[in-house]
Amino acid sequence: METIISVKNLVNRFGSQLVHDRLCLDVGRDEILGVVGGSGSGKSVLMRSILGLQRPTSGSITVLGQKIEYHKPGPSRCWGVLFQAGALLSGLTVQQNVELPIALYSDMPVETRHELASLKLLMTGLSLSVADKYPSELSGGMRKRVSLARALALEPKILFLDEPTAGLDPIAATEFDELITYLHDNLDLTIMMITHDVDSLFSICDRIAVLVDGGVVVGTIDEVLDSDHPWIRSYFGVPRALRARQAIGGLTRE
Amino acid sequence: MRSDTFLSLDNQPDRLVVNVKGHWIFDEVMNLETATASVLPEAGQAVTFQCAGLEDIDIAGAWVLYDRTEQLSALGIKSELTGFKAAHFKFLQNIIDAAAIRDYQEPVENPERPRRFHKTVENLGSHTAAVVEDLGAIARSILDGVRKPSLIIVGETIKQVYATGVQAIPVVVVITFLIGIVTAHQASGQLEKFGATVLVVDLVSISITRELGVLLAAIMVAGRSGSAFAAALGVMKLNEEVDAMRVLGLNPNQMLVIPRILGLMIALPILTIFADVAGIAGGALIAVGSMGISGLHFFERVAYSTDLTDFYVGLSKAPVFALLIAAVGTLRGMQVKSSAEELGLKTTMAVVQSIFMIIVADALFATLFTRMGI
Numbered sequence: 001m002e003t004i005i006s007v008k009n010l011v012n013r014f015g016s017q018l019v020h021d022r023l024c025l026d027v028g029r030d031e032i033l034g035v036v037g038g039s040g041s042g043k044s045v046l047m048r049s050i051l052g053l054q055r056p057t058s059g060s061i062t063v064l065g066q067k068i069e070y071h072k073p074g075p076s077r078c079w080g081v082l083f084q085a086g087a088l089l090s091g092l093t094v095q096q097n098v099e100l101p102i103a104l105y106s107d108m109p110v111e112t113r114h115e116l117a118s119l120k121l122l123m124t125g126l127s128l129s130v131a132d133k134y135p136s137e138l139s140g141g142m143r144k145r146v147s148l149a150r151a152l153a154l155e156p157k158i159l160f161l162d163e164p165t166a167g168l169d170p171i172a173a174t175e176f177d178e179l180i181t182y183l184h185d186n187l188d189l190t191i192m193m194i195t196h197d198v199d200s201l202f203s204i205c206d207r208i209a210v211l212v213d214g215g216v217v218v219g220t221i222d223e224v225l226d227s228d229h230p231w232i233r234s235y236f237g238v239p240r241a242l243r244a245r246q247a248i249g250g251l252t253r254e
Numbered sequence: 255m256r257s258d259t260f261l262s263l264d265n266q267p268d269r270l271v272v273n274v275k276g277h278w279i280f281d282e283v284m285n286l287e288t289a290t291a292s293v294l295p296e297a298g299q300a301v302t303f304q305c306a307g308l309e310d311i312d313i314a315g316a317w318v319l320y321d322r323t324e325q326l327s328a329l330g331i332k333s334e335l336t337g338f339k340a341a342h343f344k345f346l347q348n349i350i351d352a353a354a355i356r357d358y359q360e361p362v363e364n365p366e367r368p369r370r371f372h373k374t375v376e377n378l379g380s381h382t383a384a385v386v387e388d389l390g391a392i393a394r395s396i397l398d399g400v401r402k403p404s405l406i407i408v409g410e411t412i413k414q415v416y417a418t419g420v421q422a423i424p425v426v427v428v429i430t431f432l433i434g435i436v437t438a439h440q441a442s443g444q445l446e447k448f449g450a451t452v453l454v455v456d457l458v459s460i461s462i463t464r465e466l467g468v469l470l471a472a473i474m475v476a477g478r479s480g481s482a483f484a485a486a487l488g489v490m491k492l493n494e495e496v497d498a499m500r501v502l503g504l505n506p507n508q509m510l511v512i513p514r515i516l517g518l519m520i521a522l523p524i525l526t527i528f529a530d531v532a533g534i535a536g537g538a539l540i541a542v543g544s545m546g547i548s549g550l551h552f553f554e555r556v557a558y559s560t561d562l563t564d565f566y567v568g569l570s571k572a573p574v575f576a577l578l579i580a581a582v583g584t585l586r587g588m589q590v591k592s593s594a595e596e597l598g599l600k601t602t603m604a605v606v607q608s609i610f611m612i613i614v615a616d617a618l619f620a621t622l623f624t625r626m627g628i
Contacts, residue, residue, distance in 0.1 A: 136592030
């Protein structure tokens, strides 16, 4: 398996609080890695460190063979990020938001740019009638889709998703899961996804990384479920996780 | 037969065969556009895109290919795409799927005659109505807040007096001191011609106490605190803090607007006193330092020319200016609804409009006091 993201001995310390203690994590090509962990276990800090938005106390991170340094330009051509609240630029229309990265990185003709942006909007399941609206006029779910379209604008190799289904109703969340699976299968994407949604964790992730005690437990769903770490047992032992697991198990048996 | 990095053309008797090859990816879109443009003039009745030689493709590259086939069929030329690897074809499939949705969505526009004038008048009317309604609602809840006073606002008011008044003292003192110097210099140049140098003292002390002290303090505060009010309340609106207060049964206008108005109405008169003293001190520096008037003479002259009425005239404007600054700042902040862009716009409006209104009010005061003979 080719390694796309490699985190080695990452340490993040805030005052006396040790969030990551020599954490090591590899993400391989074309996999969907789900990241879970309790509040304050450093899920967002891990993602922000990988994206170069956070200066780690120590440790090294490489993405696509390029070393990540704090606030230095990383391989931003090759990754797309879906922030939790969308993080669309509020002064630009939906269309302009999606076109912006294309305009920054390519000198293609305006019409082509326009068409490609529209295409991305259509692919994320939006209708083109939203193209001229401003982000503040959209619902939360639509904002996430636009944000996903923007993340896909540059044909990225890697997609980072920060709680993509948080705040969505079950129907929209399921649709979003399907959309992510579809994009993963069709665009050869490597996806790293922070999520608390056990349904999407079980239904779309190839591997799961659980952040516990400053380190990480990584494995396929079954491997993680077999772990005897108390926090992992209680996380996957709650009724909703059991139900989600049964649903998946039931489907695979048929 | 021609060829380049991305395609080679092969003219066969019944059709043009285009061998697609290389990397058809986002970074190459510009080159792909030029390369594929060369296909159009050579196309006969039919074109076949032979895609077996393709090494790499993504959505952008697939779109260029798809777009050309669409153009060809619009010209009545048959085109087909063959030889795709499955891994490559799925990118094209994405576009075909998306295009199908788009074609289906097309006829939503209502072909109505544009009635721009009507629309403008309608927008203007509804906008005005909304602003009037907002103003009314805010004014009313402020009145409610005054009618049912709450002790919580006392602490908040003191905080505002500190933030808008005490912290502004250094900057207000420095600028009025400098303006005192400027006024004295300008006046001495003119009054020396008449041998009336000593009148510089009158001019500085009267203009500072009646006009400049309060005006400069108010403009400074409008820039400092008017913008701060608008920005703080605007962010609270964006973070839904204001909504949270409402559902808790608190009156946000009472909690946020009244302390700011009260605080500023206390702070600005105090700042005005500091400004008056600093301005006259600036005048004194020049009079004593470069015009040969003794310190004692200067203060005698100030006491002779300027009485308490002049001081009160200046001071009486301060609460009015404070009310204008705080009301405009908080109102603009409360009007922020959705976006960060709007926040910036409203903050700018708060500063510009409060300074504008200060100067308009000052002109009215000047006329009023002159008529009253004060």
